[in-house]
Amino acid sequence: MAFSNCYGDTTRADAYAQLEFANTYYLAYRDLPEIFRRHVTSTPTRATSARAGDPGGTRALDFGSGAGRSTRFARQHGFEVVGVDIAPEMIARARQLDPAGDYRLIENDDVSQFAPGTFDLVLSLFTFDNIPGFDTKVRLFHDLGALLNASGKMVSVVSAPEIYWHEWASFSTRDYPENRRARPGDVVHIITTDLPDRRPAEDILCPDETYRQIYARAGLQVVAMYKPLATGAEPYQWVNETRIAPWVIYVLARG
Numbered sequence: 092m093a094f095s096n097c098y099g100d101t102t103r104a105d106a107y108a109q110l111e112f113a114n115t116y117y118l119a120y121r122d123l124p125e126i127f128r129r130h131v132t133s134t135p136t137r138a139t140s141a142r143a144g145d146p147g148g149t150r151a152l153d154f155g156s157g158a159g160r161s162t163r164f165a166r167q168h169g170f171e172v173v174g175v176d177i178a179p180e181m182i183a184r185a186r187q188l189d190p191a192g193d194y195r196l197i198e199n200d201d202v203s204q205f206a207p208g209t210f211d212l213v214l215s216l217f218t219f220d221n222i223p224g225f226d227t228k229v230r231l232f233h234d235l236g237a238l239l240n241a242s243g244k245m246v247s248v249v250s251a252p253e254i255y256w257h258e259w260a261s262f263s264t265r266d267y268p269e270n271r272r273a274r275p276g277d278v279v280h281i282i283t284t285d286l287p288d289r290r291p292a293e294d295i296l297c298p299d300e301t302y303r304q305i306y307a308r309a310g311l312q313v314v315a316m317y318k319p320l321a322t323g324a325e326p327y328q329w330v331n332e333t334r335i336a337p338w339v340i341y342v343l344a345r346g
Contacts, residue, residue: 155218
């Protein structure tokens with residue numbers, strides 16, 4: 092089946108620029124500040140990051156930054172962040188929303204403009220959901236891992252396979268029963284109901300065992316894995332989020 096980047100148009104960029112940290116997406120971001128504090132060496136606080144000459148632990152790369160939501164999130168938590176994306180529409184929207192931010196368009200996922208060992212944190216939120224090809228994922232994770240300094244960590248948030256089989260506060264898959272028959276590497280479809288643009292996203296099914304094979308091939312080790320669930324006390328109308336984790340958060344280090 093043919094595959095294309097479904098995020099590379101103006102309508103999609105405008106829609107994603109409106110997304111906030113609500114509903115199912117809330118669970119992808121809720122635990123990240125604590126994960127940063129626990130795993131990223133010398134993670135700055137908002138107070139210390141404002142001090143001139145604040146030492147290390149501040150440089151971050153947001154790979155697949157889209158319209159800049161995750162880049163702004165990381166900066167709000169004390170990081171000096173560069174956001175990169177392959178979609179010019181997304182980068183243009185990010186720059187409009189955040190003129191002071193550092194957003195760069197890259198071609199073919201090429202991050203060679205950055206020197207090895209540059210970053211304390213490489214962040215990717217949902218980026219690898221949309222990247223086809225086992226070998227392509229291996230190459231990208233290897234290249235991103237090379238950008239980490241000796242104590243640096245990569246935090247990658249990906250969709251759990253279950254997200255493509257159920258209904259959610261932010262997503263619907265009821266029109267795509269074929270998702271349940273998908274094998275690792277197959278295209279799966281999901282509609283983001285938080286968006287006015289209801290065209291389905293075309294993602295690639297990649298379960299935990301496949302990601303772990305990719306990480307090993309890329310020279311990365313899994314330091315921690317989290318599967319965030321809702322508690323039921325949040326101000327959202329949960330559907331399956333209290334019993335099935337829609338996201339997987341991996342913390343990775345150079346092996």
